[in-house]
Amino acid sequence: MALGARFPHSPGEERFEFTPENRAELGRIMAKYPARRSALIPALQLAQKQAGAVTSAVMQHLAAIFGISPMDVWGVVSFYSMLKTRPVGKHHVMVCDNLSCALLGAGSLLRHLEQRLGCRAGHTRADGKFSVERVECLGACGGAPCLQINEDYFERVTPAMADEIVAALEKGEPVAPVGADEAAPPRDGAGAAQESAAQESAAQESAAQEKAAG
Amino acid sequence: MAIRFEKIVTGRFGNPEASTLAGYEAAGGYQAIRKILGKAEPKNVIELVKASGLRGRGGAGFPCGLKWSFVPQSLNPKYLAVNGDEGEPGTFKDRELMIRDPHQLIEGIVVACYAVGIAKAYVYIRGEFDAPWRAVERALGEAYAKGYLGENILGSGFGCDVYAHRGEGKRGHPRLKPPFPAVVGLYGKPTVINNVETLSNLPHIVNNGAEWFAGIGIDEKNTGTRMYCVSGHAARPGLYELPLGLTCEELIYEHAGGMRNGKALKAVIPGGASAPVLTAQEVREGKVRMDFDSLAKAGSMGGSGGVIVMDETACMVQAAGRLARFFEHESCGQCSVCREGTGWVSEIINRVEAGRGRADDLATLASIDPNMRGNTICVLSDACAMMFGAFLKKFHREFEAHVEQGRCPLGSPYPA
Numbered sequence: 001m002a003l004g005a006r007f008p009h010s011p012g013e014e015r016f017e018f019t020p021e022n023r024a025e026l027g028r029i030m031a032k033y034p035a036r037r038s039a040l041i042p043a044l045q046l047a048q049k050q051a052g053a054v055t056s057a058v059m060q061h062l063a064a065i066f067g068i069s070p071m072d073v074w075g076v077v078s079f080y081s082m083l084k085t086r087p088v089g090k091h092h093v094m095v096c097d098n099l100s101c102a103l104l105g106a107g108s109l110l111r112h113l114e115q116r117l118g119c120r121a122g123h124t125r126a127d128g129k130f131s132v133e134r135v136e137c138l139g140a141c142g143g144a145p146c147l148q149i150n151e152d153y154f155e156r157v158t159p160a161m162a163d164e165i166v167a168a169l170e171k172g173e174p175v176a177p178v179g180a181d182e183a184a185p186p187r188d189g190a191g192a193a194q195e196s197a198a199q200e201s202a203a204q205e206s207a208a209q210e211k212a213a214g
Numbered sequence: 215m216a217i218r219f220e221k222i223v224t225g226r227f228g229n230p231e232a233s234t235l236a237g238y239e240a241a242g243g244y245q246a247i248r249k250i251l252g253k254a255e256p257k258n259v260i261e262l263v264k265a266s267g268l269r270g271r272g273g274a275g276f277p278c279g280l281k282w283s284f285v286p287q288s289l290n291p292k293y294l295a296v297n298g299d300e301g302e303p304g305t306f307k308d309r310e311l312m313i314r315d316p317h318q319l320i321e322g323i324v325v326a327c328y329a330v331g332i333a334k335a336y337v338y339i340r341g342e343f344d345a346p347w348r349a350v351e352r353a354l355g356e357a358y359a360k361g362y363l364g365e366n367i368l369g370s371g372f373g374c375d376v377y378a379h380r381g382e383g384k385r386g387h388p389r390l391k392p393p394f395p396a397v398v399g400l401y402g403k404p405t406v407i408n409n410v411e412t413l414s415n416l417p418h419i420v421n422n423g424a425e426w427f428a429g430i431g432i433d434e435k436n437t438g439t440r441m442y443c444v445s446g447h448a449a450r451p452g453l454y455e456l457p458l459g460l461t462c463e464e465l466i467y468e469h470a471g472g473m474r475n476g477k478a479l480k481a482v483i484p485g486g487a488s489a490p491v492l493t494a495q496e497v498r499e500g501k502v503r504m505d506f507d508s509l510a511k512a513g514s515m516g517g518s519g520g521v522i523v524m525d526e527t528a529c530m531v532q533a534a535g536r537l538a539r540f541f542e543h544e545s546c547g548q549c550s551v552c553r554e555g556t557g558w559v560s561e562i563i564n565r566v567e568a569g570r571g572r573a574d575d576l577a578t579l580a581s582i583d584p585n586m587r588g589n590t591i592c593v594l595s596d597a598c599a600m601m602f603g604a605f606l607k608k609f610h611r612e613f614e615a616h617v618e619q620g621r622c623p624l625g626s627p628y629p630a
Contacts, residue, residue: 032377034291034334034401040383041341066383079385079546082341098303099487099536100445100522102628136543137303137487138342141445141520142452151344177345180452 005078007071008056008085016057022046026065040066040076044083052087081135089124089131091169093117094148097134100141109145110134112159116166129170143180152177220430222439223414224455227314233349235356238317244362246420247324252370259329263416265424267437272297272409273486273518275506282330284396285404292404294326294335295379295395296413298346302486303540304520307441307453308410312339312346315414316353320376322413324367325420327374330406336379337410350378387546388592411441411519432459436505440519444470447477447525458505462497465504466523477525481609484509485517487537488597490604491530514604529624530612534605535563536628541598552595555586559602567626571617579606 018026026046030039040062047058054077056070063070077083093113097106110132114120117130124131140146143155147162154165155178168175231237238244250259264279285292296319300308311319323335339347354376357363365373382401399405415438419427431437436458442465445451449471456469462482466472473479479494484504492502492514502508506516524533538560547553559582562575579602586599606613615623 033336033379035382037383038379038381041380045341045380075385076383080341081543097536098540099483099533100304100451102532102536103446103522103524103528105628107628136540137301139300139306139309141304141306141522142443143306144445144451148342153345 007074010056013055013057016047016051016055016061018047018061019050022050037066037068040073041080044073044077048083053084055085087124087128088133089119089129091130091149093130093132094135094138095121095132096136096138096140096144096146096148098137098141100137101145104144106145109147109157109159109162113147113162113166116163130166140180149175154178155180219457220439221455222418222427222430223311223315223318223411224441224453226318227310232315233313233317233353235317235353235360238315242421243317243417244321246321246417247328247362248368250325250420251328251368251372256329256331259325259420262424263329263419266419266427267424267431267434268412268415268419268427269436269506270409271411271415271440271519273302273488275516278408278412281396281408282326282406284394285330285406286397287331289397289404290331291334292330292332292406293400294323294330294332295400295405295407296323296335296337296410297407298337298339298343298350298410300343300410300518301340301544302488302518302520303537304443304445304483304486304522305518306443306445307519309343309346310453311410311414311441312343313349316349317357318414318417319350319410320353320357320362322416323376324362324374325416326406326408326413328372332406333374335374335376336400337376338379338381341380347378354378385546387548388594390591430457432457432503432505432508436507440504440516442504443518443520444523445520446523447474447528448472448523449474451523456504459503459508462492462502462504462521465521470523473523473525475525477527479523480526480528481524481530481533483520483522483524485515486520487522487540488515488593488601489517489520490514490600491533491608493608527624527627529567529622529627530605530609531563531567531616532622532624532626532628534602535560535567537601538563538598541594541601545594549590549595551586551589552598555582555595556598558582559586559598563602566613566616567622569616569619569621571613571620573617575617576606576610576613 026043029042030036043062044054048054051058059070059073063073095106095110113132117132119125119130119132121132121134138146138148140153140155145157146155147157165175226232226241232241260279260282268278269275270278298308298312327335337350363376367373395405395407397404428434428437439455439457442454442456444454448466454469482492482497483489484492490513500512502512509516542556542560545552545556562579565571566575583599583603586595
């Protein structure tokens with residue numbers, strides 16, 4: 001949460017309005033919930049995608065749509081770290097450094113990325129292509145260290161892997177998300193559990209048979 | 215005591231088709247609602263779930279059937295809020311359940327709605343979760359098209375609607391309880407709140423019976439399996455669905471491959487960031503079991519199933535500092551005790567870690583702890599206190615050494 005964050009006044013800023021497609025999409029979202037306001041966060045996400053950031057003009061437009069005050073919208077915007085009042089890079093790189101990721105090298109991964117991208121955490125590169133942010137738990141701790149680039153997750157990220165991803169993005173090539181399964185030697189959690197399950201049930205069966213026989 | 219090994223909610227994880235409607239049906243899906251809708255009395259479904267012993271997999275471990283029975287039958291509308299936030303560091307199971315087996319969740323939701331008499335369910339998925347959102351939205355579309363959702367499901371006369379949801383469009387501010395959500399919840403209406411994993415168990419309980427479910431696990435109060443989310447220094451971090459009641463050592467050494475690089479275990483956080491840390495000695499000598507009641511008896515909790523494993527190279531002050539920063543970030547700011555407390559705790563612990571600890575810092579931390587418990591609207595403050603209180607008590611010597619030496623004796627192994 002951003003305590004004490006200030007309303008991003010920007011005098012002279014251009015008006016914001018949803019494109020007809022986004023306005024229609026918002027209408028569909030609003031119709032799903034008993035209270036229209038439940039569509040506010042999806043609306044903010046749509047607006048952020050369209051305008052690049054949740055500017056004061058965005059908040060005023062949404063306030064008018066939802067029939068609430070711009071400060072009320074700002075209250076919501078300032079609460080959620082995924083909502084940005086200033087544009088982030090075309091590729092927004094979020095590095096988790098909560099405990100599970102920190103234990104497996106999130107700190108050095110973050111420093112590596114800062115150097116590779118020439119961009120400090122919390123900043124956007126001058127060419128607008130990349131921005132880096134240190135974030136709290138992404139909920140992918142089994143694939144630590146993990147990062148999120150725009151909507152995609154990348155797990156078990158090594159510095160070499162990070163370089164490959166960045167190189168591809170710099171060339172404008174598409175990059176597929178990498179789950180923990182693909183990234184590293186198979187996490188044989190599932191396999192191991194299955195094996196021991198089979199052993200266990202075999203043991204139980206033979207015990208039961210012995211009992212029955214005895 | 216021999217514990218039966220059986221995978222329940224992750225049983226179809228190896229089958230990539232299971233995330234589609236056709237794949238789910240082919241693997242035995244949507245049989246549970248065929249069995250009960252319009253055939254079983256809703257109150258008997260509640261009794262079935264009570265008899266199964268199913269407890270909430272989100273954090274508190276509250277008995278699911280009992281929670282359902284608190285909702286006043288006469289008040290309408292009532293809602294089911296499905297908690298897919300997965301906000302507790304160390305936890306990564308609900309995301310997988312939503313992506314890999316979304317129809318299992320949807321079928322579980324229909325079972326819950328039928329039992330409690332709910333016509334609308336909202337699956338809360340946090341804003342950062344794009345893939346789970348898309349998976350659930352796609353599955354909902356498929357389920358509607360096939361008549362598993364909407365009006366008159368399978369000709370039973372019962373209908374319910376399910377929506378993916380990003381919240382009420384407000385700041386995330388907890389409300390004072392009572393009234394409890396069972397009476398005044400989502401949109402001010404009576405609401406059942408169940409975790410994704412809890413609901414995903416329901417089709418299996420309906421299909422196989424309460425007795426079957428209760429037969430898995432260690433005793434009648436700790437039944438079924440949990441998705442243990444192993445992270446940190448285990449050799450094979452990942453998801454392990456195992457019966458309640460296996461020991462922490464079995465989980466780490468027999469399932470998660472032991473410790474990385476053969477290092478010695480130092481500490482385990484057994485149930486997500488809020489669960490008090492256990493020392494290696496407690497784990498070993500106490501033979502701590504990973505079910506709800508055994509962990510409570512050991513002074514910790516099963517929480518959300520997030521098991522963070524730390525080896526001898528880990529610095530406990532640094533670990534506590536990292537988690538304290540999380541609590542500070544997540545504090546909503548309504549209660550001064552939490553808003554200020556989490557900030558102070560984070561500042562002090564991270565100062566000690568950085569070698570700038572003051573002589574009275576540890577005493578200050580110890581004095582903050584009781585004030586942060588039981589004095590706030592929600593339990594985030596309590597959770598923070600449980601977290602750092604346990605680190606401070608169990609690794610006090612390590613904290614002292616930081617202050618005495620003016621540096622991290624372990625060399626801050628994981629600098630930010």
